[in-house]
Amino acid sequence: MGKTLVEKILAAHADEDVVAGKIVWIGIDVRSARDFGGANVVKNFKKYYPGNKVEDPKKTFFTFDCNVPANTIPYANNQQICRNFAWEQGIKLYDVDAGIGSHVMIEEGLGYPGSTVVGTDSHLNIMGAVGAFGQGMGDQDIAFVFKTGKTWFEVPGSIVVNIKGDLPKTCSAKDLTLFITGKLGTKTALGKAIEFRGSAIDKLDLAGRITLASMATEMGAIIGLIVPNKEVLKHFGQKKAITPDRDAVYEKTIDLDISGLKPQIAKPPKPDAVVDVESLGGRPIHSVFIGSCTNGTYEDIVSVAKIMKGRKVKPGIVATLVPATMKVWKRLLKDGHISTLIESGFVVSNPGCGGCASGQIGMTGEGQVHISTSNRNFAGKQGAGDTYLASPETAAASAILGRIATLQEVE
Amino acid sequence: MIFKGRAWVLLRQGKLIDDIDTDMIFHNKYLAITEIAEMGQYAFDNLEGYRDFAKKAQPGDIVITGQNFGSGSSRQHAVDCFAALKIICVAAQSFGAIYKRNAINSGFPILTIKDIDLAKVKSGDIVEMDSEAGTIKAGGQAIGKLKPLSTVQKDILKAGNVFEYAKTL
Numbered sequence: 001m002g003k004t005l006v007e008k009i010l011a012a013h014a015d016e017d018v019v020a021g022k023i024v025w026i027g028i029d030v031r032s033a034r035d036f037g038g039a040n041v042v043k044n045f046k047k048y049y050p051g052n053k054v055e056d057p058k059k060t061f062f063t064f065d066c067n068v069p070a071n072t073i074p075y076a077n078n079q080q081i082c083r084n085f086a087w088e089q090g091i092k093l094y095d096v097d098a099g100i101g102s103h104v105m106i107e108e109g110l111g112y113p114g115s116t117v118v119g120t121d122s123h124l125n126i127m128g129a130v131g132a133f134g135q136g137m138g139d140q141d142i143a144f145v146f147k148t149g150k151t152w153f154e155v156p157g158s159i160v161v162n163i164k165g166d167l168p169k170t171c172s173a174k175d176l177t178l179f180i181t182g183k184l185g186t187k188t189a190l191g192k193a194i195e196f197r198g199s200a201i202d203k204l205d206l207a208g209r210i211t212l213a214s215m216a217t218e219m220g221a222i223i224g225l226i227v228p229n230k231e232v233l234k235h236f237g238q239k240k241a242i243t244p245d246r247d248a249v250y251e252k253t254i255d256l257d258i259s260g261l262k263p264q265i266a267k268p269p270k271p272d273a274v275v276d277v278e279s280l281g282g283r284p285i286h287s288v289f290i291g292s293c294t295n296g297t298y299e300d301i302v303s304v305a306k307i308m309k310g311r312k313v314k315p316g317i318v319a320t321l322v323p324a325t326m327k328v329w330k331r332l333l334k335d336g337h338i339s340t341l342i343e344s345g346f347v348v349s350n351p352g353c354g355g356c357a358s359g360q361i362g363m364t365g366e367g368q369v370h371i372s373t374s375n376r377n378f379a380g381k382q383g384a385g386d387t388y389l390a391s392p393e394t395a396a397a398s399a400i401l402g403r404i405a406t407l408q409e410v411e
Numbered sequence: 412m413i414f415k416g417r418a419w420v421l422l423r424q425g426k427l428i429d430d431i432d433t434d435m436i437f438h439n440k441y442l443a444i445t446e447i448a449e450m451g452q453y454a455f456d457n458l459e460g461y462r463d464f465a466k467k468a469q470p471g472d473i474v475i476t477g478q479n480f481g482s483g484s485s486r487q488h489a490v491d492c493f494a495a496l497k498i499i500c501v502a503a504q505s506f507g508a509i510y511k512r513n514a515i516n517s518g519f520p521i522l523t524i525k526d527i528d529l530a531k532v533k534s535g536d537i538v539e540m541d542s543e544a545g546t547i548k549a550g551g552q553a554i555g556k557l558k559p560l561s562t563v564q565k566d567i568l569k570a571g572n573v574f575e576y577a578k579t580l
Contacts, residue, residue, distance in 0.1 A: 023561065023563045036442050036443075036486070037485065037486065037487070040445050044574075048574040066442075072443060074443030074444070075443050077443075078443055078445070121485065122483060122484045122485040122509055135509075136484075136485035136509050137485055137512060137513070138485050138486065138487035138490070138509065138512065138513035138516065140516050140517050140572065140573060140574075141512055141513065141516050143574075144516070144573050144574060144577065148577065152563055154563070186429075186478075186482060187478060187479060187505075190478075190479055190505060190507075191505075191508050217482075217483075220479055220482060220507070221508075270430070357439050357442065357484070358440055358442055376432075376434075376483065378483065379435070379457070379459070380434060380435070380438065381432075381434045381439065
């Protein structure tokens with residue numbers, strides 16, 4: 001019997017047969033913890049393995065991205081606990097300047113096609129964007145992996161999401177991602193691996209793949225995998241992608257046609273409450289956030305900068321922007337986009353997760369109507385406001401007009 | 412294993428609540444907490460209708476809830492806050508993937524409900540869940556069924572947590 005993509009990746013890291021439903025032990029290539037969860041990983045490690053070394057310091061990392069630099073004393077304490085442990089153990093630490101851990105891993109090639117990556121970030125399954133197995137885990141799980149280099153895993157069953165048609169020019173990868181999230185809801189793919197397929201998927205650049213894979217979490221999936229194209233393989237210096245077997249067994253195939261797709265938006269308080277942007281009748285907004293692991297890449301922010309060139313954020317609207325990593329930040333600075341964004345009225349912050357995990361940027365107050373390019377709009381998550389999830393282009397257009405709007409309304 | 416205790420049946424409009432995410436269970440503003448004993452007081456403090464849960468919960472209580480419980484973040488706090496309150500188990504129609512692992516690895520009992528007759532149980536009733544027999548009872552009467560535990564969950568529960576379990580391998 002043939003193997004699905006997730007079975008193939010896991011099988012390459014196991015000493016036993018890997019088949020959906022089975023519990024197997026998997027070797028882990030990248031073991032990481034961030035500033036949230038990291039201190040508890042250290043605490044668990046010291047409790048259960050006092051005086052021990054991590055299994056392989058070269059495969060173990062800390063990535064600070066939630067609260068950077070720390071704006072609360074407890075976070076500062078937790079970050080210092082991680083730094084001290086990293087120094088004791090000889091573990092590389094990407095400190096408060098580096099940016100979102102998962103993006104740093106892709107940039108630096110720590111996680112690569114076919115690899116297995118775990119960490120305390122629930123969006124670490126974003127690694128599916130490069131055809132790698134990534135998984136967010138709790139602090140006990142990660143402490144165990146730090147020590148042993150492996151973990152048990154129940155091999156997920158797989159479903160195919162087959163995208164038909166081309167992505168219209170008026171839509172971006174986020175619109176496609178929201179559309180799929182709306183169609184699948186939180187239960188269709190719960191606990192499953194998704195394989196995204198179709199020519200529109202093949203054509204997505206790495207940034208677009210990151211956007212799509214990042215929201216597998218909101219689809220309830222273990223991971224959303226995309227077979228790397230030439231661009232992605234080149235980024236990692238690889239020649240051939242791991243592909244699923246032709247006779248692999250899937251639980252179901254879902255066909256979705258995107259040929260007539262319009263810009264999409266998720267209404268509060270659920271990421272799968274997705275509708276056409278135009279159906280909201282231009283509801284007035286108070287604020288806009290651009291960034292997060294879903295839409296913080298260079299390409300996402302350049303797209304916003306191009307829209308903002310010669311335009312202004314409407315007076316009274318708070319517009320914030322957080323590039324994913326310092327590398328992205330430096331490139332935006334060099335190419336002149338940071339100054340465009342600041343001139344247009346955006347507050348541009350240092351790299352990181354923004355407000356997604358109690359960071360500084362993108363929180364909302366009661367009654368505030370907010371558009372975010374991130375991935376979650378659960379009640380109360382980023383404050384008491386109403387958060388809508390949309391593409392960088394929709395967010396930028398809405399910042400200019402002061403109401404929920406598509407880019408076509410600006411141009 | 413048999414879990415017997417006072418039930419919290421988490422309902423909205425007469426149905427078990429689905430998609431309770433980790434920010435509703437244990438909000439991100441408390442994430443810097445590392446002491447398990449301090450976590451209990453914040454359990455469900457962002458879940459509409461149950462914000463007073465931590466004040467009213469008693470050791471030995473059982474939480475009964477809907478599909479995709481614990482979706483969202485990887486925070487262990489969302490499991491540990493129940494352990495801190497000495498809740499003996501959470502029974503849901505399904506769990507978010509990371510939540511499921513966190514509970515299993517830390518040895519906190521979670522049970523998956525196959526079916527339950529909500530007309531026969533309300534919050535405050537004593538319920539009895541038998542993970543081996545797969546039964547849910549209230550007032551001596553069968554009111555529903557549980558899905559079987561996986562082998563790994565049974566083994567880890569028996570050992571105490573994943574660290575102790577690993578020593579037995």
